[in-house]
Amino acid sequence: MYAVEMVNIVKRFPGVLANDHVTVRVKKGEIHAIVGENGAGKSTLMNQLYGLYHPDEGEIFINGEKVVIRGPKDAIKLGIGMVHQHFMLVDTLTVAENVVLGSEPVKGLNFDMKKARQEVKELSEKYGLFVDVDAKIEDIPVGMQQRVEIIKTLYRGANIIILDEPTAVLTPQEVEELFEIMRKLKNDGKTILFISHKLHEVMEISNRITVMRLGKVTGELETSKTNPKEIARHMVGRDVVLRVSKEPHEPKDVIFEIKDLVVKDNRGLTAVNDVSFNVRKGEIVGIAGVAGNGQTELVEAITGLRKIESGHIYFEGKEVAGFTPRQLRELGMSHIPEDRLKHGLIEEFEAYYNIILGQHYRNPFANGAFLNHNNIFKYSEDLMEEFDVRPRKIDHLGGNFSGGNQQKLVVGREIRTNPKFLVVAQPTRGLDVGAIEFIHKQILKMRSLDVGILLISMELEEIFSLSDRILVMYEGEIMGEVKPEETTIEEVGLMMTGHRIEEARRG
Amino acid sequence: MRVLEAIFLVFINPLFYKITLTAATPLIFASLGGVYSEITGVVNIALEGIMLLGAFTSVVFTWLTGNVWIGVFMAVVSGVALAWFHAWGSIKWAGNQVVLGTALILIAQGITGFLMEPIFGKPGQTDFVGKVEELRIPGLADIPFLGKIIGETSPFVYMAFAAVAFSWWLIYKTKLGLRMRSVGENPEAADTLGINVYGIRYFGVLMSGVWAGLAGAYLSVGEVGHFRELMSGGRGFIALAAMILGNYNPVGAMLASLLFGASSAFANQMQSSSLIHVSATVKPLFDMIPFILTIIVVAGFVGKSHVPKADGVPYEKEA
Numbered sequence: 001m002y003a004v005e006m007v008n009i010v011k012r013f014p015g016v017l018a019n020d021h022v023t024v025r026v027k028k029g030e031i032h033a034i035v036g037e038n039g040a041g042k043s044t045l046m047n048q049l050y051g052l053y054h055p056d057e058g059e060i061f062i063n064g065e066k067v068v069i070r071g072p073k074d075a076i077k078l079g080i081g082m083v084h085q086h087f088m089l090v091d092t093l094t095v096a097e098n099v100v101l102g103s104e105p106v107k108g109l110n111f112d113m114k115k116a117r118q119e120v121k122e123l124s125e126k127y128g129l130f131v132d133v134d135a136k137i138e139d140i141p142v143g144m145q146q147r148v149e150i151i152k153t154l155y156r157g158a159n160i161i162i163l164d165e166p167t168a169v170l171t172p173q174e175v176e177e178l179f180e181i182m183r184k185l186k187n188d189g190k191t192i193l194f195i196s197h198k199l200h201e202v203m204e205i206s207n208r209i210t211v212m213r214l215g216k217v218t219g220e221l222e223t224s225k226t227n228p229k230e231i232a233r234h235m236v237g238r239d240v241v242l243r244v245s246k247e248p249h250e251p252k253d254v255i256f257e258i259k260d261l262v263v264k265d266n267r268g269l270t271a272v273n274d275v276s277f278n279v280r281k282g283e284i285v286g287i288a289g290v291a292g293n294g295q296t297e298l299v300e301a302i303t304g305l306r307k308i309e310s311g312h313i314y315f316e317g318k319e320v321a322g323f324t325p326r327q328l329r330e331l332g333m334s335h336i337p338e339d340r341l342k343h344g345l346i347e348e349f350e351a352y353y354n355i356i357l358g359q360h361y362r363n364p365f366a367n368g369a370f371l372n373h374n375n376i377f378k379y380s381e382d383l384m385e386e387f388d389v390r391p392r393k394i395d396h397l398g399g400n401f402s403g404g405n406q407q408k409l410v411v412g413r414e415i416r417t418n419p420k421f422l423v424v425a426q427p428t429r430g431l432d433v434g435a436i437e438f439i440h441k442q443i444l445k446m447r448s449l450d451v452g453i454l455l456i457s458m459e460l461e462e463i464f465s466l467s468d469r470i471l472v473m474y475e476g477e478i479m480g481e482v483k484p485e486e487t488t489i490e491e492v493g494l495m496m497t498g499h500r501i502e503e504a505r506r507g
Numbered sequence: 508m509r510v511l512e513a514i515f516l517v518f519i520n521p522l523f524y525k526i527t528l529t530a531a532t533p534l535i536f537a538s539l540g541g542v543y544s545e546i547t548g549v550v551n552i553a554l555e556g557i558m559l560l561g562a563f564t565s566v567v568f569t570w571l572t573g574n575v576w577i578g579v580f581m582a583v584v585s586g587v588a589l590a591w592f593h594a595w596g597s598i599k600w601a602g603n604q605v606v607l608g609t610a611l612i613l614i615a616q617g618i619t620g621f622l623m624e625p626i627f628g629k630p631g632q633t634d635f636v637g638k639v640e641e642l643r644i645p646g647l648a649d650i651p652f653l654g655k656i657i658g659e660t661s662p663f664v665y666m667a668f669a670a671v672a673f674s675w676w677l678i679y680k681t682k683l684g685l686r687m688r689s690v691g692e693n694p695e696a697a698d699t700l701g702i703n704v705y706g707i708r709y710f711g712v713l714m715s716g717v718w719a720g721l722a723g724a725y726l727s728v729g730e731v732g733h734f735r736e737l738m739s740g741g742r743g744f745i746a747l748a749a750m751i752l753g754n755y756n757p758v759g760a761m762l763a764s765l766l767f768g769a770s771s772a773f774a775n776q777m778q779s780s781s782l783i784h785v786s787a788t789v790k791p792l793f794d795m796i797p798f799i800l801t802i803i804v805v806a807g808f809v810g811k812s813h814v815p816k817a818d819g820v821p822y823e824k825e826a
Contacts, residue, residue, distance in 0.1 A: 052699070073701035088696035090689045092813065101689050102700030104682035111682040152700075 002064065003028040003160050003191040004049065009058035011044055018044040020215040021058070026160075026208075028063075031182060031192045033202040033223070036212035036235055037291060037458060042195050043085065045212075046162050049193075050082040051075040062160070081153020082162040085195075087145050091138040095131050095148050096120045099155050123151050127184055142267065143174040150181065161185065162193045167201055179205050197235070197290050199228040199497040211235055232493035246444060251283035251468065254317075255452035256333075256421045261311035263294070263301040271297035273476035274311075279421065282450040284443065286467030286484075288460060290496050294476035295456045296338065299425050302454070303335045304328045315421065329358060334419035336410055338426040338456070340403075344410040347399025351389070352380035354398045355413050387412035388438070404435030411439055415446060422446055425456040440466060460489055474498045513782040521655035523769075523776050528656065528664050529730065530775075531761075531768025533558070535667040536722035537746030538753065538760035539674050540715035544590075546678065546755055547711030548691035550819040552608035553593050554719045555743025556615030557586045561723020563619040566734035567626060570636040579639070579724040586720020587713050589615060594712035598705055601821030612743075620736050631736055638732030639663065663725045667761075670718065674757035687711055691815035694822040704822050719743070741798070748801040754812040763804070770797045 004026040011019040018041045026032040034042050047053045049060065051069040060067055062078045069075050075082070089098050096117045105115040120133050129147040137145060146166060153161050163182075167175045182192055182205060196202050202209060203223060211219035211234035219234035256279045263272035271294040279285045289295055300306035302313065304325040313321040315331055325335075337343035345354040356365045356376055364375040380394040387408045389401070398406065407427065414422065424443060428436040443466060447453055457463050463470055464484045472479040472495035480501025482492065494504040517523050537554050544551035561582035569578030593611055596602040620630070627633045641659050648658030657664070678684035689697045690707045698704050722742070727734045745767055752766075753759025774793040778785045785793065 050699070071701065072699045076701055082699070084699070088693065088699045090692045090696055091816070092692050093685070093689060097685060098696075101685060101697065102702045104685060106682055110680050111685055 001028050002026060002061070004193070005059075005061040005064075006045065006049065007059045007061070009045060009048060009055045009060075011041075011048060011053060012056050017215050019048075019055070022212070022215070022217050024210050024217070026191060026193060028191055029186065029189055030207040031186055031194055031205055033194045033196060033206035033209045034212065035196055035199070035202055035209060035231060037197055040212040040235075041215040042212055043164055046082065046164055046193065046195060049075070050080060050162060076156045076158075079157060079159040080162070081156060081158030081160070083146065083149040083153065083164060083166060085164040085166075087149055089137045089145055089148060092136060094134055094136055095140070095144075096133040098137060098148055099123075099152050103156060119155065120151060123154050127151075127154065127181060127188070129181060143177065146174075146178065147181070150185075159189070160191045160193070162195070164195045165197075166194070167196065167198060175201065197292070199231050199235075202231065203228060228497050229490055229494065232497060233490075246465065247448065249282050249447055249468075251280035252450055253281055254278045255281045255315070256454070257312075257314040258302070259312040259314070261298070261301065261313065262309040263297045263306060264309055265294075265297050270309075271476050272301065275473075275476070275478055276311075277471055277478065277481075279452040279454050281420070281452050282447055283468045284447055284453040284455055284466050286463040286470045287454070287456045287473055288463045288470055288492055288496060289458070289473035291458050293473050295425070295473055297476075298473070299335075299338065299423060299456055303333065303423055326358075329417070332418075332420035334414040334417055334422045336414050336422070336424045336427055338429070340406050340410050341399075345398040345406060347397065349398050350395045351384065351398060351401070351409060352376050352394045354409055355380045355383055355394075357413065359417065383412045383416055384409075386416075387442075407435065407439060411442055415442060419446075419451060421452045421454075423454045423456075426458065427455070428457075428459065428462060436462075460492060463492075464489070472496055472501075480504070509782050513777060513780040516780065516782065517773060517776040520776065521652050523772050524656040525660060526772035526775055527765065527769045529661060529768075530771040531764045532661070532663050532667045532729075533722040533725045533742055534746050534749055534764035534767055535671060535761050536663075536718045536725065537743055538749040538764050539670055539757055540718035540722070541747050541750035542674065542678070542753075542755055542757055542760055543687075543711045543718065544715035545711075545750065545818050546691045546815050547687045547708045548694060548815055548817040548820065548822070549594070549597055549708055549712050550604040550608065551590075551593060551712060551715050552605060552744070552747060553589065553611040553615075554715065554722075554746055555739055555741065556608075556612035557589050557716055557719035558723035558726065558743050559612075559619055559737065559739040560589055560615040561586045561720035562727035562738055563622070563723075563734050564720075565724040565728045566633055566636050567622075569728050570627075570633070573637065575637050575639050575728045578636075578728050579721070582724035583717050583720040586716035586718075586723065588716070590712050590716025590719070594709050597821060598708045598712070601823055604819050604821075616737060619734070623736065633734045635732045637728065639729050661725070661729055663721075663729045666721070670721075671757050671761045678757060683707075683710075688815075690822075691817055694817050698822075698824070708822070719746075722746070745797060745801055748804050751812055751814075752804045755815060767797050767800060770800050 002025050006022065006024045009019050009022045022045055024034065036042050044053060048055050051071045051074050060069060067078060099120045100116040105112040117133050124131050129151055131144055131147050131151065132140065166178060185192060194206055206223045209221040209223055209231065210217055211231060213235060221231065259276045261272055261275045262270060265271035275298065277285065287295060297306060301308050304323050308321055312319060315333065320328060341347065356379065359365055365372055377394060384392050384394060389405050389408045389412065401409065411427065427439050443453060455463065455466055467484055470482050470484055470492065472492055474496060475498065479495040479499065491504045495501060537558055540554055541551060564585040565578035565582035568581040569575045589611055593607055596607045597604045623630045639662060642662045643659040648654045650658065678687060686697065686702050686707050690702065690704050694704045723739065726738055749763035749767055750760045752763035774796045778790060778793050
């Protein structure tokens, strides 16, 4: 008997096929994990089960009956509850108020606060979900906020509970507590959908696993009959092989170095923990890892966008921790950011302004307070020619280029500053094969010009084909350093899921 | 010394307190309107325009029917109508709420100015059309001092305080109030719980039309019995300052309105003091007191009061 069946679900967003004929079957009373890298389409799928999105094609069955879920209200009626990755709580209301919101107990015309508190207390005690019913959400820790979210689903009588990346925001101890709660819920007959990309968690808590990659299901596994290696293979995929030929190149002196770097994320948790490495001129150092393991914070710290807690950053032997992005650029650092729309370019600006961003204040683009548009136009035409940006219109708005051409604009802008050290994050995310090849060639060209390059990527193929050395990052720490010709994807995959190099070598 | 003596005399005169209450009354109504709209997440600077239209409409209908209460009722209707445009533009079409509000103020000024000639045959100011009489409460009116303040005053004053009590109850003690507050803080969360975010926001904005319409009616038929062009005179903005100072809470907004009312009453009483001579040149300085207070309040308290997190942010559902 299946509690949930989602059959041949197709969901399109403009330009993206988020779910491509996805079928998931979840048995009653099991903990079913849905794993895949960021962007694999897991959350999109779950949002359709909860009625926040509507599938373009496909059918949903709950307890064997075909249903149409028009909105969260329908989902709640069907006994589905969802704990979102970003909590859906009202900060200024109390725990009890948040739990009952939308299905409030009333006494005459009044909202019955007493009954609300009492019901929340009962649920909290029944499942060991400790919460302070009268505290405001803004005053309680993240772990408790998550328990409030779980109580919210139980209050509405949910029998099917979706937990979307519930461990992402938790400390290891809180994760253990959450697993304890999940087991209790399971013993009580609840069905749990557990979304994650952390393999050891999936191995520990789930009964069955559906693996997704790029919007498709790539594997359906019994947890007891599989291992992290096999899951990783389904997750990362082996079918995409893309390798540009790489000439041997002798690296020179160290251009960039970090020592004992510690960085915190926006929630104040340690995201980069005691990381040290260096990059030499004419060398590409790749950082592999599953998204969300501290890479973003590492890049932001290196490029001056995020303050560091402790440690050192050296550029050509000189301490540069605390430098602003402009100071770092003037020293010869360039940055191709991981999110081209958020940090790479301004969608509402013409291509020529996007091309000079970061150099807009100095010659030849500016004389004092005034922009020199003739020089800006000339430079932009040259750059778009050199980097084959299409359409070749310098007054085309940034947001109107395709993803690949936007990336070419950003890559061209950063490379044309003639950097000594280049930080490249996710340079080919979402690009087609041709654009990927072009950008890879540009990066290798910089290497041959003795530029030091730090490459951060979730794509193992990209890391393997470009890097001279590979560092694997997991939960903010470096698991080990390997050379691409002396390792395997499996070995790096194991390190990506939390095994240190010595363990990974043992298999 | 004469100035200090004059100030002292103002403060022991019951008239000062009575004027404080009457000056605060339109601010209380209008700031309540602000609270309803903004706790659900819609910035409503159109209050000024809604008040002006309400003041005009109540005079027109009082003049047509001879019954001031029909005039007051029609002020509420006109307020809701103008507020509906604000709701429609800012909720349905996710428009910029400040621009929309400004446009509605200008429209209200234009309509009321334009209709003066065709309806009353002259621009500027209408004749006296009738006003809501003061209400004398037997017993209360006979108490010394206090009786002179609240024993015999406009029914609008009592209505304002009743409205505050009602609003406090609605916002903090009913499930509708809980939903209003949730929608202004985190509409996405409310949506995932099956709450109709748009519906609640419409309710908040339309209610702001009710209260600001009443505020307008008070200015014309409630206080003077005629309409004058632009007679709202910036009170809609002072009401917004009162709402901020009052931390988006009906009781807080009332207390802040009383503070602004007191500053008006003080300016008014000082100017008519026989102890000091206020020349025509200095008079505008006294009239500025409530506005200077507004600047201090807005500059000093904006950062400290808790602004609803989604205030001014249109809610747009995804696919």
